[in-house]
Amino acid sequence: xxxxxxxxxxxxxxxxxxxxxxxxxxxxxxxxxxxxxxxxxxxxxxxxxxxxxxxxxxxxxxxxxxxxxxxxxxxxxxxxxxxxxxxxxxxxxxxxxxxxxxxxxxxxxxxxxxxxxxxxxxxxxxxxxxxxxxxxxxxxxxxxxxxxxxxxxxxxxx
Numbered sequence: 001x002x003x004x005x006x007x008x009x010x011x012x013x014x015x016x017x018x019x020x021x022x023x024x025x026x027x028x029x030x031x032x033x034x035x036x037x038x039x040x041x042x043x044x045x046x047x048x049x050x051x052x053x054x055x056x057x058x059x060x061x062x063x064x065x066x067x068x069x070x071x072x073x074x075x076x077x078x079x080x081x082x083x084x085x086x087x088x089x090x091x092x093x094x095x096x097x098x099x100x101x102x103x104x105x106x107x108x109x110x111x112x113x114x115x116x117x118x119x120x121x122x123x124x125x126x127x128x129x130x131x132x133x134x135x136x137x138x139x140x141x142x143x144x145x146x147x148x149x150x151x152x153x154x155x156x157x158x
Contacts, residue, residue, distance in 0.1 A: 020070070023066070023070070027066070031056070031059055031091075032087065032091065032094075034055045034058070035055070035056070035091075035094050038051045038052045038055050040102065041101060044153075045102055045148075045149040045150075045152035046145065048098065048149070048152070049144075049145045049149040053122065053126075053144050053145050057126060057129075057135055060126055060127075060130050060135055061135055061136065064130050064133065064135055068131045091119065092112060092115050092116060093107070094115075095114075095115030095118050096111040096112040096114070096115035098118075098152065099111040099114045099152065102152045114151070117151070118148055121147060121148060121151075122148065
């Protein structure tokens, strides 16, 4: 286990839940950092989505087995499930801002709803691909880009 004894590990983490939460928090921080670098301003919905999907896939490809464990097996604290956490607010605001950018207006309640749909689509597809061990499937990535970019580019709904 990375050359660290269990005793040393528990000096920093009082229990398994604390350790899992620290790993999960690091993953969420890494994910937000990736997203902060991909902006909707000045690029088409397809370019934005392609850059975002590529970046999120890359972040999830570093430790692909970790996601199955974090999603399916590891316990989680209430903080992780909090729909109003600081992470969740920033995460959904990112998507709402992207939607608003393509709808050429300040973010609205409708943009936050659309942002939730987009974030759930991206999260669901990428997390399930990581679970299945096929996160590097270029056809899946291409279809995800197509799905989200078409949704972002559809200005018939406001």
